[in-house]
Amino acid sequence: MSLFSAFGALAAVVLTGLNSAGGPLLVAMTPAEQLRVGGRLLAAVAPDVEQFTVGGPLFSPVPTRERLTAGGPRSSAVAPSIERLTVGGPGALVDADRLAIVRFDATAGQRLTVLAERRTLTAADNTDVIIRRIDEKVAEGTLLTTWSAASVDFTAPATAGYIIEVKPRVAEHGTVLVSLRGSTSGTLVPGGPPRKVTIGKPGDRAFLTFPSPAGRQLTLVARRGTLPRQEYTDLKVTTPAGETEVLGALGEDSDFRTLNFDTTAGGVHTIEVNPDTTHTGTLTVQLVGTVTARLTPGAPPSRVTLARAGERAYVTFRAKEAEQLRLTVRRGSLTTTGQTWVQLRTPLGLDAGSGTLTAEKPTASLAFSSSAGLYTIEIDPEDMDTGTLLLDLRRIP
Numbered sequence: 001m002s003l004f005s006a007f008g009a010l011a012a013v014v015l016t017g018l019n020s021a022g023g024p025l026l027v028a029m030t031p032a033e034q035l036r037v038g039g040r041l042l043a044a045v046a047p048d049v050e051q052f053t054v055g056g057p058l059f060s061p062v063p064t065r066e067r068l069t070a071g072g073p074r075s076s077a078v079a080p081s082i083e084r085l086t087v088g089g090p091g092a093l094v095d096a097d098r099l100a101i102v103r104f105d106a107t108a109g110q111r112l113t114v115l116a117e118r119r120t121l122t123a124a125d126n127t128d129v130i131i132r133r134i135d136e137k138v139a140e141g142t143l144l145t146t147w148s149a150a151s152v153d154f155t156a157p158a159t160a161g162y163i164i165e166v167k168p169r170v171a172e173h174g175t176v177l178v179s180l181r182g183s184t185s186g187t188l189v190p191g192g193p194p195r196k197v198t199i200g201k202p203g204d205r206a207f208l209t210f211p212s213p214a215g216r217q218l219t220l221v222a223r224r225g226t227l228p229r230q231e232y233t234d235l236k237v238t239t240p241a242g243e244t245e246v247l248g249a250l251g252e253d254s255d256f257r258t259l260n261f262d263t264t265a266g267g268v269h270t271i272e273v274n275p276d277t278t279h280t281g282t283l284t285v286q287l288v289g290t291v292t293a294r295l296t297p298g299a300p301p302s303r304v305t306l307a308r309a310g311e312r313a314y315v316t317f318r319a320k321e322a323e324q325l326r327l328t329v330r331r332g333s334l335t336t337t338g339q340t341w342v343q344l345r346t347p348l349g350l351d352a353g354s355g356t357l358t359a360e361k362p363t364a365s366l367a368f369s370s371s372a373g374l375y376t377i378e379i380d381p382e383d384m385d386t387g388t389l390l391l392d393l394r395r396i397p
Helices: 003-021
Strands: 092-095 100-106 111-118 127-133 136-143 149-155 160-168 175-181 183-187 195-199 205-212 217-224 233-238 244-250 256-262 267-275 281-288 290-294 302-306 312-319 324-331 340-345 351-357 363-369 373-381 387-395
Touching: 092 100, 100 175, 111 127, 111 136, 111 183, 111 205, 127 149, 160 175, 183 195, 195 205, 195 267, 217 233, 217 244, 217 290, 217 312, 233 256, 244 256, 267 281, 290 302, 302 312, 302 373, 312 387, 324 340, 324 351, 324 373, 340 363, 351 363
Parallel strands: 183 205, 290 312
Antiparallel strands: 092 175, 100 160, 111 149, 111 175, 127 136, 127 160, 136 149, 195 281, 205 267, 217 256, 217 281, 233 244, 233 267, 302 387, 312 373, 324 363, 324 387, 340 351, 340 373
16 A cells, blocks of 8 residues: 555545544644554554554444434433432532532422532531522522521512522531422411421421401410420411501410401411521411490490400590590409500500509509590500400599
């Protein structure tokens, strides 16, 4: 074979190798060697090339590439595996070195919580926890340096796949346990019995709905069950449109909490119970109404009975213009020694005076000059009080 024929065969071999293995041509042709008469031609082209044998393969087999399918998982040869969470399932322990990503699926309207618990991650700076759908940021929270865990609550805007980004603000090393939690649901009847709420897993929430017309005066009563006193539980009541009616919390230093509110719209309202830490346990919630009564100046004293813990009383009376009146409120059989607030409001809703009843000071007296119209006395025990009070309204000579 002539030298030019040999070079032609060599070009065919090199190009065939390029098409099969996808390797770069220039790398295969360096470094260059001097050709000697009778010497090996291939050694001048690629020092590391394999020896050919009669009937043997031209090149070593190329590693088999995985076949991708539409909508299927990414190839392990292209990107490392990304863990997928399920609601209430086991968490994913991720290495949060600059950025960690976890996937999950959700349906539209699903109430979810992403819980990020520090394991071995250092606390040099805060760590951001971000939920995304494609390129849209759905919700975010922060695992502060002083916290061992952070939860991000959100409602899925669409049925789709989502990702969670765990993103330290500085280069940190260590692990974070990422979990996906759901919620429980139920109903509550205004004026009905209490309902037990169970927080079974860290990060769980509970949602209770109740119907009510607009303008109803209600009190949400929350009592601690087996939830530890280290637990700080947020409480929120929202309108049918999702607007907040009232919010508060069952704090670490108390075994109960009452939230007074007036419904501003008719329809189905929602109570959200959301623990602020990773503790689990039970509490009870109840919706109680109000006690109403009428009072007449100069008539015998009226007795008001609070039958349920958390109840308030609204007592009304009519007055004439420029009457000089004295209101006296006395504790009757109230069961606790906590304070009871007494608030007097004018026909325009303005403050006309207030007082406090205690076991040591069981009587409050308010003197005032009236305007014409309907006055309202609000009586609101601070504790979970039940029992009776006596109200007396007299004209001052």
